[in-house]
Amino acid sequence: MAMIGERADLKVVREQPFGIFLDGGDLGEILLPRREMPVKWSIGEPVDVFLYRDSEDRPVATLKEPKVKPGQFAYLEVLQITNVGAFLDWGLPKDLLVPFREQKDRLEIGKSYVVYCYVDEDTGRIVATRRLSRHLDQTRAPYREGDEVDLLLYGKTELGYKAIINGRHTGLLFANQVFRRLRAGERTKGYVALIRDDGKIDLSLDAPGRERISSLEAKILHELEGRGGWWELHDDTPAEEIHRALGVSKRAFKQATGALFRQRKIRIEPGGLRLL
Structure with a gap:
């Protein structure tokens, strides 16, 4: 089933001067603009596309893979700020909105930030938020000490660097155990050093x-x-x-x-x- 924020194989149903229309099921016919069309296509044959909404909130398709999809965290640059919020570069023609209500602090043009991408239930639009904690898994993590994990660094405290673990949980790299320069938005391999009694996770950049x-x-x-x-x-x-x-x-x-x-x-x- 075709859903906003996901990839799908949709059949071509007809062609127009400005592109081809795909069968989007409950979403109706979805335009794949001519500038996005594959070199080879045929009526009735499927095309692999990503679905989002254009500036007029109509479902639209693209062959491109965005830098982030709903349910994921990413480090993205602010391209512009308007009266509705900040717009980020996520690799698609329509930039990704971070509404003002989803900004802990005001974002600045030219700077990059770690955000979480999701589909707004009220509008059906794909948006992003800087309020990361509400989208992190708060249940006890299933990791064991010594497990190798993927880290996305997203903040710094007096103790060290906060990191998102495998796109789900959060943990801390203690500053006195880090021996190279780290920055927000950096992706790196890490290891689970300790799982505390309260469920908090200590991390290390070195294998144990x-x-x-x-x-x-x-x-x-x-x-x-x-x-x-x-x-x-x-x-x-x-x-x-x-x-x-x-x-x-x-x-x-x-x-x-x-x-x-x-x-x-x-x-x-x-x-x-x-x-x-």
């Missing part, structure tokens, strides 16, 4: 346990061998540079190099690492 360190040790040794036994990476190297080189935090790097030193496989010198 000895397995993670062993893997990193092997990677460092491989790099040293490929570099002729010397690598200008050491304890005083900035955390951002370590993360670019190895994809890990400075803390994990120091744990791995310390283990290799104790195994007498490397020597840690003032300017870098030397293979033994």
